[in-house]
Amino acid sequence: MNCHQSETAVNGVKPRKRVALLGMPNAGKSTLFNRITGASAFVGNWPGITVDLLQANVNVNGEAIEFVDLPGIYDLNGFSEDEKVVQQFLNKFAVNFIIIVLNATQIDRQIRLALQIKALGFPAIILLNMADEAKHYGVQIEVDELSQRLAMPTFLMSAKYGKGYGRAYQEIVRQLTTEKPSFQIKNLNEQLLENGSILPLEIEAILAGIVVMPSNFARTFTAKFDSILLHPIFGLPLFFLGMFLVFQLVWNVGLPSMDLMSYITTWIQNFILEPILKVFPLLIQNFVINGIWNGLATVASFVPLIVLFFIVMAISEDSGYLSRAAYLMDALMGSLGLDGRSFVLQMMGFGCNVSALMGTRIMRSKALRLLTMLTITFSLCSARLQVFIFIIAATFPNQNGATVLFSLYILSFIAALGAAFILKGQFPNQEPFVLELPPYRFPTLKQVIMRGWGEVMHFIKRASGFIVFGCVAVWFLTNLPLGATGLNTFGGQLGQFLSPIMQPIGIDPYLTLSLVFGFIAKEVVVGALPVIYGMNADNLTQYITDTVTWTQAYSFCIFCLLYTPCLTTLATLFNESKSWKYAAFSVVFSAVFAWVISFIFYQGSLLLSL
């Protein structure tokens, strides 16, 4: 789940052949796609398709082949956004063949999708994935016989561990080297009406005698785990305890790692950057050190922490526990016009709001989607996490940091629920709630490392774009007109201009300026502070400790958490809703909401003279 992906790569020659991956959610389709395509995947735009699709051009026997990863769907006849995307794609674009990815453990029901594809006449091969899990469950499949009955090449394999993949890949190559014209279906919707329904008897007939499923009463590892984690009384407290421990870990492991990073960046500044810059005029030195380097170095110091955070996120997503959280929270979310999936997406928004917003495509009701998206923008994303750690570390010098941080996560969650409560009347929905609970799984070390690496690359991309731009803009504003200092600069004046609004919530003109630029991306808030104050991170921390009270700092955090999401989030809100009015509403609503909550907190703390 990379966020902020927008570019469409053009890789020279347009491939002549196309292969589409199709499968149900939780069948391991993405893992397989990664195995086939390596790291070459990019997000492509398809005319007439409402969302971007993940694709890759892979060299097979000297020929470039286009592989497209279609969204996971339960039914070709379905009505969700994802299901419509698959229908649009198959209706519009020819394919050489389809790779149908099924979870072998659940072949008793997933075979339905294969039968639908077969009934429509698509050339296809079937990969029965998760062979390891199927074996563990005691599911037995006579693959050769099944292949004959379906008249489709069928392979049992594990995309996660690679077992059986070699044979499956050979078949993919074989299919691609035989010269066959690509297949274009004529009027998919009509064909679906005619052939799309699969009768239960057909499924029974195709599997009869060759598939053995385990007992309905099997006590699996997952069942034992669930009896604790989904316990009616202890389930929810355990969930929040787990969350608290995660933030303890992020705090206690992440902070020392920041010191290491700032040691490295200081070394680079002292022994490489400054000697080189000596030959340049003072203004240029000032621009490079204070305008770009300090900001960038401060943001870079968070990289190990963010990688650690995303590894924890990856483990909790891949483990299957997040869908359990949806089960635990559904009763509460339902009373606010949301459902359990909204809660899971809010949790995923802790990583990055953008990917969580795109995750709402699994919802069928537009009203539920729009309401969920509004609540996701209050999720404390990893960029905001950097701001808070920086501020909290400076203003809560004792051991309470992790607890203060956790309180902001709780606030983020409560704000999302509060927003839903205020707005649920505007977005009434009747969306049914049926959610699969996959068995508990352990991610492989490779998956975890890949994820961490992806985040590092992602950071470098953002650092070289948004963050440098933000820091440079802030430098110009705080250094012009030439010779002016402090509040006399353009930036200072902008901060002062806004101070009638920001003073009542305890935010001074300098911090206001950082928030203005935080609109681009929240990392810019962190990057902008050293630029605004003209100090490196260590001196800045000391300066903030001396000049900002903890109530002002906390009010700043509340405002930063809740006000207008970043530019990319806003663009995603518009793309997913196709409504300027909705996107504008989100900006205004969150800004007002942020101000009101900060105001209540700050003025309340003054009244109580904390």
Add this chain to the structure above:
Amino acid sequence: MKTIINNLRMTLSELKPGKLALVQHIETSTETNGLVNRLEGIGIIPNKPIMVLRQAWFGGPLHVRVGSTTEIAIRHQEAKTIHLQPIEV
């Protein structure tokens, strides 16, 4: 040995945790059209064994096992549309 208890009809919403039943049919109406597709995709089709594992607090969703290897969370409202025939094992 599975025996079908005749003359007993119920919905998934009424099935006691730990008891097995066979799916009989899913109620259809114009609003739930998309729901039927989703339920079929998840494996809830006639004659499929189905079991409630547990129920969440405060009238929350049911944790249901469909067949032997698929588990879902489903609200009572949706569970009421799934008609069952209880069986004794």
